[in-house]
Amino acid sequence: MPDSLSFELARMAQEIDSRFDLLLTPPQDSRRTLYEAMRHAAIGGGKRLRPLLVTGSARLFAVEPECALRVGLAVEAIHVYSLIHDDLPAMDDDDVRRGRPTLHRAYDEATAILAGDALQALAFEIVSAEATHPDPFVRAELTGALAAAVGPAGMVGGQAMDMAAQQLAQDLGMVTRLQQLKTGALIAFSVEAGAILGRVAPDGRTRLRAYAHDLGLAFQIADDLLDAEGDPQSIGKATSKDAAAGKATFVGLLGVDRARMQARLLAEQAKEHLAGVGREADLLRDIADFAVDRDR
Numbered sequence: 001m002p003d004s005l006s007f008e009l010a011r012m013a014q015e016i017d018s019r020f021d022l023l024l025t026p027p028q029d030s031r032r033t034l035y036e037a038m039r040h041a042a043i044g045g046g047k048r049l050r051p052l053l054v055t056g057s058a059r060l061f062a063v064e065p066e067c068a069l070r071v072g073l074a075v076e077a078i079h080v081y082s083l084i085h086d087d088l089p090a091m092d093d094d095d096v097r098r099g100r101p102t103l104h105r106a107y108d109e110a111t112a113i114l115a116g117d118a119l120q121a122l123a124f125e126i127v128s129a130e131a132t133h134p135d136p137f138v139r140a141e142l143t144g145a146l147a148a149a150v151g152p153a154g155m156v157g158g159q160a161m162d163m164a165a166q167q168l169a170q171d172l173g174m175v176t177r178l179q180q181l182k183t184g185a186l187i188a189f190s191v192e193a194g195a196i197l198g199r200v201a202p203d204g205r206t207r208l209r210a211y212a213h214d215l216g217l218a219f220q221i222a223d224d225l226l227d228a229e230g231d232p233q234s235i236g237k238a239t240s241k242d243a244a245a246g247k248a249t250f251v252g253l254l255g256v257d258r259a260r261m262q263a264r265l266l267a268e269q270a271k272e273h274l275a276g277v278g279r280e281a282d283l284l285r286d287i288a289d290f291a292v293d294r295d296r
């Protein structure tokens with residue numbers, strides 16, 4: 001990984017941690033446990049890749065860094081909520097996440113459900129607040145686009161398809177569609193958010209959308225490869241769960257070697273969509289490589 005990307009990842013991790021720390025100060029009343037649970041899930045750990053994508057795309061349009069950081073924080077709050085709910089016994093029933101006990105293990109199921117719900121609401125509070133952008137039309141577009149990326153036509157819809165897929169015959173088209181919603185929609189929002197903040201009209205976002213499409217798939221294939229053959233210690237969660245659960249994965253359909261080739265191809269293709277853009281797109285290029293070369 002280039003030094004510049006390690007630096008950006010470390011700086012983003014610090015930034016997100018300190019912002020969650022400020023926002024989630026436990027009150028002196030009976031909500032204390034809820035706040036502590038939200039802190040357990042949101043602070044420390046995680047690559048913070050989605051906030052970095054918002055920053056990376058915002059750089060192309062000279063967006064105020066504070067605006068991009070706030071949107072990145074909102075996206076990370078949604079991501080953490082999805083991880084908490086995905087780990088619940090009713091879903092993946094996982095015990096370890098980001099190297100720590102999952103939230104329902106550290107606390108209890110009801111607290112984990114509420115902490116996820118609260119993080120989702122917090123994300124919309126952050127993104128729609130005036131501090132995120134002075135233009136109310138920009139804030140409204142961000143809010144609507146985030147809701148679409150998270151809802152039934154986005155991440156939650158993808159999760160529902162994933163659960164149903166375990167009972168169905170699986171093919172590449174179906175897995176691609178499912179993963180585009182489950183993982184790809186929030187990644188695509190993160191990339192597009194920079195353009196929304198920069199007031200770029202939708203027809204000026206075509207190449208950025210193509211980059212996000214290929215990156216999202218490459219990222220998911222790499223995630224499948226890590227589940228199949230990664231080290232649970234460095235990934236911070238149990239591995240080899242997908243095949244055992246009969247999950248629809250790229251590795252299951254393509255095999256390890258073809259899946260690795262496909263992920264690399266998609267990362268290269270993602271970078272090609274940025275051809276002609278100057279050094280200001282280097283962070284997005286580095287993220288495309290990192291998405292497939294990572295070990296966690």
Ligand code: GRG
Nearest residue numbers: 046047048049082083085086156159182183223
């Ligand atoms: C339960 C509402 C609900 C949604 C679940 C996105 C999702 C849908 C679940 C997350 C679980 C999962 C393993 C998804 C596949 C890929 C993925 C999003 C991996 C985790 O993202 P990373 O690698 O994690 O960015 P860190 O911990 O680094 O933030």
